[in-house]
Amino acid sequence: MVRLENCSRRLGPGVTFACPEFHVAPGAQTALWGPSGCGKSTMLNLISGLLRPDSGRVVVDGVDIQDLKEGQLDHFRGAHIGFVFQTFNLLAPFTALQNVLLGMRFSDTVPGREWKNRATLLLERVGLGHRLHSMPQTMSVGEQQRVAIARALANRQKLIVADEPTGSLDPKNSEAVMDLLLEMCAEEKVTLLLVTHERSIAERLPALWDCSDLVKEAAA
Amino acid sequence: MTLWRISWGYLWNRKLTTCLTVLSVALAVALISSVLTLRAETEDRFVRESQAFDVVVGAKGSPLQLVLSTVYMMDQPVGNIPIAQYKELLADDAYVQAAFPINLGDTYRGFRLVGVERKLMDHSWTDMEGAEERKPFVLDEGRYFDKPFEAVVGAMAARQTGLKIGDTFISTHGLIEMPEGAAAPEHDHAKNPYTVVGILKPSNSPFDRGIYCRLDSVWQAHGGGHGTHGAEEAGDTPDFEEWGLHPEEMVTAVLVQLQSPTQRYEFEGYINNSPMGVMAAIPINQIRNLYDKVLGWVKLVLLAVGYLVVVISALSILIGLYLSILQRRRDLAVMRALGASAYEIFGVVLIEAFWVSLLGILSGWLGGVAVTYALGQFLTYRFGLVVNAFRLSQDQIAAFFIVWIIGIFAGFLPAWQAYDRDVARDLADL
Numbered sequence: 268m269v270r271l272e273n274c275s276r277r278l279g280p281g282v283t284f285a286c287p288e289f290h291v292a293p294g295a296q297t298a299l300w301g302p303s304g305c306g307k308s309t310m311l312n313l314i315s316g317l318l319r320p321d322s323g324r325v326v327v328d329g330v331d332i333q334d335l336k337e338g339q340l341d342h343f344r345g346a347h348i349g350f351v352f353q354t355f356n357l358l359a360p361f362t363a364l365q366n367v368l369l370g371m372r373f374s375d376t377v378p379g380r381e382w383k384n385r386a387t388l389l390l391e392r393v394g395l396g397h398r399l400h401s402m403p404q405t406m407s408v409g410e411q412q413r414v415a416i417a418r419a420l421a422n423r424q425k426l427i428v429a430d431e432p433t434g435s436l437d438p439k440n441s442e443a444v445m446d447l448l449l450e451m452c453a454e455e456k457v458t459l460l461l462v463t464h465e466r467s468i469a470e471r472l473p474a475l476w477d478c479s480d481l482v483k484e485a486a487a
Numbered sequence: 488m489t490l491w492r493i494s495w496g497y498l499w500n501r502k503l504t505t506c507l508t509v510l511s512v513a514l515a516v517a518l519i520s521s522v523l524t525l526r527a528e529t530e531d532r533f534v535r536e537s538q539a540f541d542v543v544v545g546a547k548g549s550p551l552q553l554v555l556s557t558v559y560m561m562d563q564p565v566g567n568i569p570i571a572q573y574k575e576l577l578a579d580d581a582y583v584q585a586a587f588p589i590n591l592g593d594t595y596r597g598f599r600l601v602g603v604e605r606k607l608m609d610h611s612w613t614d615m616e617g618a619e620e621r622k623p624f625v626l627d628e629g630r631y632f633d634k635p636f637e638a639v640v641g642a643m644a645a646r647q648t649g650l651k652i653g654d655t656f657i658s659t660h661g662l663i664e665m666p667e668g669a670a671a672p673e674h675d676h677a678k679n680p681y682t683v684v685g686i687l688k689p690s691n692s693p694f695d696r697g698i699y700c701r702l703d704s705v706w707q708a709h710g711g712g713h714g715t716h717g718a719e720e721a722g723d724t725p726d727f728e729e730w731g732l733h734p735e736e737m738v739t740a741v742l743v744q745l746q747s748p749t750q751r752y753e754f755e756g757y758i759n760n761s762p763m764g765v766m767a768a769i770p771i772n773q774i775r776n777l778y779d780k781v782l783g784w785v786k787l788v789l790l791a792v793g794y795l796v797v798v799i800s801a802l803s804i805l806i807g808l809y810l811s812i813l814q815r816r817r818d819l820a821v822m823r824a825l826g827a828s829a830y831e832i833f834g835v836v837l838i839e840a841f842w843v844s845l846l847g848i849l850s851g852w853l854g855g856v857a858v859t860y861a862l863g864q865f866l867t868y869r870f871g872l873v874v875n876a877f878r879l880s881q882d883q884i885a886a887f888f889i890v891w892i893i894g895i896f897a898g899f900l901p902a903w904q905a906y907d908r909d910v911a912r913d914l915a916d917l
Contacts, residue, residue, distance in 0.1 A: 308915065317824065317911040338828050345826015352914070356821045360500035365488060372488040373826035382488075418825075 268293040268426060268458040269314055274323035276313060283483050284309045286323075289476070293425070296452060296459040298469035299478050306481030307462040311428045314460065315348050316340045328425055345374035349419030349427040349457075351448065353434035355411040357403040363390060363414045364399040370421035377422060389417035393447060409440035416448055420455055427452055429461040433468055445471055490831060494838035497818075501811065505843065508800075508807045512847020513854055515796035516890055520855030522789040523882045525862060525874065530778045532872040533559070536692050537770035539612050539623065540587075541751050544568070544576060544758055545740035550768035551777060557589060557740045558770050559693040560599050561870060564591045567737040568765045575763070576741055582754045584746045585610070588738040590705040593658035598644040600658050600681075601697045602705035605631060608639070612744070623694040628652060629685035635704045639685035643695035643871055650698075655680040658708060679708045693871040702738070743767075797890050801897035804843050808836060808901035819905050820913035833906040840898025844891045852879075852887070 271289040278284055284306045291297050299307045312318040313325055316332045325332050328347055335343055349370075350356075357366045367386035371377050377385055390399055393413040403411055412432065419427050432448060433441035445468065452459040461472060469475050498505045537558060545553040546566030555562040573588045587610065590602030608624040608631050624639075629652045632639055640650050650656065657680050681700060689695055745754055751769045758767035812819070819832055827835075856876045863874030 312911045312914075315824070317914065338830070341823065341826055341828040344824065350821075350824045352821075356817065358496075358818050358821065360496035365496075368488045369493070369822070370825050372493075373822070373828075373831065422826075 268295065268328060269460065270324070270326040271310075271313070272324045272326075274313060274320045274325060276309060276318060276320050278306075278309065278482065281484055284313075284481055285483055286310060286313075286481055291458060291460065291474075293458055294456050295474060296449060296472045297461070297474040297476055298472040299460060299462045299476050300466065300469035301464065301478035301481070303464055304482070305478050307464075307478045308430055310478065310481060311430055311460065311462055314426075315350070315428055316344050342374070346376045346422055347425055349422070349424035351412070351415050351419050351427060351429035351432045353431035355403070355408070355415045355435070357411055357414055357418075359403055362400045362402055363395060363406065363410075366403070366414055367418045367421050370418040374422045386417070386421060389420060390414065392451070393417045407440075408436055409443060412436065412440070412444050413447060416444070416451060420451060420457065423455070424457060426458045426460065429459065431463055432461065433463070433465070441468070490834050490838055494835050494842060497811070497815070497835070498839055498842055504807055504811070508803050508843050509846045509850060511800040511803045512797075512844060512890065512894060513851035515793055515800045516848050516851020516887065517854030517858060518796060519790060519793035519886050519890070520852050520883055521858040521862070522786060522793060523880060523886060524855065524859045524876065524878050526778075526782070526786045527880055527882065528859070528863075528874040528878055529866065529872060530774070530782075532874065533774045533778075534771060535614055536872070537774045538614065538748075539610075539621070539692070539694075540742040540770060541745040541748055542743040542754055542758075542767050542769055543740055544572070544743060544765055544767045547764065547766045550766060551773045553740060553766065553768050554770045554773040556591060557742060559870060560601075560696045561693070564739045565766075567739055568741070570736050570738050572763050572765050573738055573741045576743065580746075582745055582750055582757070583743055585744040587742040587744075588702060589740055589742060590702050590737075591739045592705050593660055593708060595644075595650075595656050595658050595681075595698055596648050598641070598648060598696055598698050600638070600705065601699050602702040603699055604702060607742075608699070610744070621690065621692070623687075623690035623692050624699070625688045625690070627686045627688040629683070631685055632700050632704075633684070635701055635707055636679055636681050637684045637700060637704075638681040639687060639699045640683055641687050641695040641697045641699070641871075642689035643868070644698050645686045647868070650683050650686075652683055652686065654683045656683070657681070679704075691871070691873040695871045793886075794889075797893055800847065800890075801893045804840055804894055804897040805900055807843075808839060808898055809904065811839075812836065812901045812905045816908060816913045819908060820910045823908075823910040824914065829906045832908075833902045836902035836905045837895065837898045840895050840902070844894025847894065848887045848890055851890075852883075 269289070269291040271286045274286045276284045299310060301307050309318065313320055314327060316335070319333065330343065332340060332343065358369060361369065364386055367389060368382055371382045371386065387399060390396060393416055395410060395413055398406060398410060403414070406414070429448065433444055436444060448459070449471065459472070463469050537554070539558060543553055543557050545557065546568050548565035552562050553565045556564045570588065573586060576583055576586050587604060587607040591599060593600045610624065611620055611622045613619070614621050627642065644650070681704070687695070745751065755767045755769055758765065822832060859874060860876035863876050866872045866874055
């Protein structure tokens with residue numbers, strides 16, 4: 268599903284991200300674990316095409332994203348990759364339902380006539396059927412993250428990248444969100460890449476990849 | 488969820504800023520819209536009313552003043568001319584179809600008393616613009632004057648003064664606005680009160696502001712003491728003395744209807760070059776000159792101010808959107824992560840400028856209508872001109888389009904800022 272080959276990216280003066288090889292099978296659930304600043308998020312950005320590598324290849328679902336032009340890459344990202352962020356990143360002017368609809372707006376994976384139905388079903392699935400028209404700022408942090416999970420799956424994406432999805436949650440909500448994320452990815456047969464610096468969270472996933480050595484600083 | 492809906496959502500999310508920006512555009516549009524409407528409407532009305540008579544003949548002086556004082560009941564009369572001139576004009580049937588002598592002099596609470604012959608009350612003319620027959624002196628109630636000191640009151644004058652059939656009133660010398668209940672000046676004509684015998688129907692013309700009586704009422708009101716009104720108001724020698732005539736032998740002006748409007752220039756030249764010692768003026772020409780040469784500059788200055796405000800409004804759109812882009816760079820980055828292209832992000836911001844400009848134009852137009860309506864009420868009261876505040880002219884549509892384009896153009900820089908952002912960095916800055 269995801270493959271990185273001899274990937275490198277300059278992050279700053281004398282600081283380089285380098286990943287000789289990384290591979291994730293379709294439907295796998297993999298934790299990318301490591302301390303802060305080790306390059307976990309850079310790796311997610313490279314996989315999702317938000318950053319382009321200076322060298323090497325990034326292949327997602329059989330497509331070398333280096334070959335895609337900017338517009339094609341945007342379209343590919345919307346159709347194939349779902350995002351779950353640490354701070355949820357729901358768009359404040361829009362309701363829970365509209366936030367999920369927004370996830371579908373920028374891709375043509377789901378036909379327009381099915382948008383509302385699918386968004387409603389997903390929100391019901393994450394336990395928010397009663398909060399479809401609630402504004403994000405009126406929802407608890409746990410509820411907001413569940414909306415974000417529904418949005419990440421809205422386009423029947425094949426890959427979910429979750430960057431510290433429990434980082435802003437209390438232990439109880441953290442547990443509930445992890446349960447939901449793992450369940451739904453399994454149900455929808457979606458590949459999950461989850462970045463975390465918490466070992467206990469990383470160990471809940473079947474596979475764990477240690478990212479500690481991804482960033483190299485050149486000797487002065 | 489269209490891009491339009493997304494843009495609207497963001498505008499709604501920052502209502503106060505959006506309202507202030509819309510207000511700034513609206514102020515500019517209201518100014519431009521009201522200037523254009525008032526200019527066009529007043530010119531249109533002045534021109535239409537100027538067709539009531541083909542030519543005005545009066546004492547030598549300012550032709551514009553002659554027209555304003557006789558056809559529009561504004562400004563001071565120029566002076567007086569011998570009545571013999573009127574009779575001479577009337578006899579010239581090669582040009583003249585009808586001639587109406589008028590005497591201006593006294594007023595009642597700011598409304599002019601106009602001495603006329605009975606036949607003026609039957610005068611009608613064809614409005615070339617509206618192709619309708621206009622009859623400004625149709626009775627609403629009562630009858631026309633028959634004897635000296637009987638008065639027929641125009642609709643506006645009746646409404647403002649409260650004069651009714653059977654009421655009597657005392658005129659004041661000259662054009663003096665007298666508040667109700669105020670003491671009359673010394674030379675008021677208390678010995679000769681007027682009696683209201685008729686009220687005219689509204690004609691939406693300056694004639695609504697007149698109070699009409701027989702020619703000789705004006706002469707008799709002055710008891711032959713100082714003649715009809717004219718240059719004497721300014722302290723000059725009374726005209727009748729200058730001409731060596733009695734006041735009864737003088738009129739202020741003669742309103743002339745020609746056999747054909749095409750004879751206007753010929754007749755004007757004929758009078759002005761004749762040895763009669765009087766002056767002719769074509770009302771429609773004087774009004775067009777006034778608008779083109781004098782009020783044209785006023786319009787340009789006001790429009791320049793309006794467009795300056797538009798530029799300031801455009802800057803406020805630009806600054807408002809730019810700050811908004813900085814504040815929501817995270818949201819824009821999230822939309823990019825969700826698959827929005829840079830062009831779509833550019834479009835979202837540009838559509839916001841579109842909405843702000845459109846709302847500003849619509850509310851500005853309504854504001855302009857309100858301003859025009861308010862000023863129109865004043866114009867109706869002061870000059871008897873009815874202004875259509877809801878007029879939407881091609882000039883206005885063109886101005887609105889220019890404002891719209893400037894407003895959208897102001898969105899380009901912020902839209903480019905949104906387009907060109909580093910998504911990964913904006914997401915990392917969260």
